[in-house]
């Protein structure tokens with residue numbers, strides 16, 4: 001965590017919960033958001049429950065009384081049209097979202113999203129006035145064969161190609177080693193810091209060192225209350241993208257507090 005950048009902790013609920021649980025979890029996080037201190041908090045529910053979460057956050061009335069923001073988990077790269085089952089960036093914006101996760105490894109591996117697909121989505125989400133949270137990360141086989149740097153480099157440069165420096169300055173990047181997602185195997189702080197420093201150097205190459213210095217880079221992959229503090233202590237780790245532990249208000253807020 002750097003004093004120059006405000007930390008951002010986001011909960012990726014993935015395809016979990018029902019409407020009642022989505023509402024009660026949102027209410028619990030919103031009521032206790034102040035416990036996290038000076039951290040941007042974001043909830044990313046399944047698309048179907050986004051309006052439920054927006055209402056529970058008071059976004060429907062405009063503003064954000066609790067200070068907790070709403071985010072999507074994915075978006076299409078077109079504004080509208082014949083794309084059955086998809087959600088447009090403008091729709092997320094319309095219901096009060098401020099963020100959208102893009103290029104999550106589950107989207108890349110299970111739904112065939114390439115860097116060029118992710119790149120088109122990043123541009124569309126920026127055009128809709130949302131902040132993309134762009135995910136990158138290597139698989140276990142890629143790490144074990146010494147390809148982490150090459151894989152992450154290709155993902156960052158491909159997913160963020162052609163984004164003007166002004167826009168780059170507003171995005172969030174999430175480094176999520178695939179082998180750490182949902183496995184309980186968290187990257188060591190040194191492993192995470194090394195890749196975060198690489199990502200920041202790549203962002204500098206795409207913009208400038210000054211711009212790269214302002215961009216927030218989250219770590220994701222088995223972040224829990226008991227490992228958040230050591231990750232938060234790393235100079236280039238500016239928050240967390242939390243899966244499983246974001247489904248419990250206590251755990252999510254404890255993680256946020258570690259970054260506060």
Ligand code: 13P
Nearest residue numbers: 012181182221222243244
């Ligand atoms: P877990 O925290 O469940 O490992 O998930 C991480 C993740 O994929 C967040 O996007």
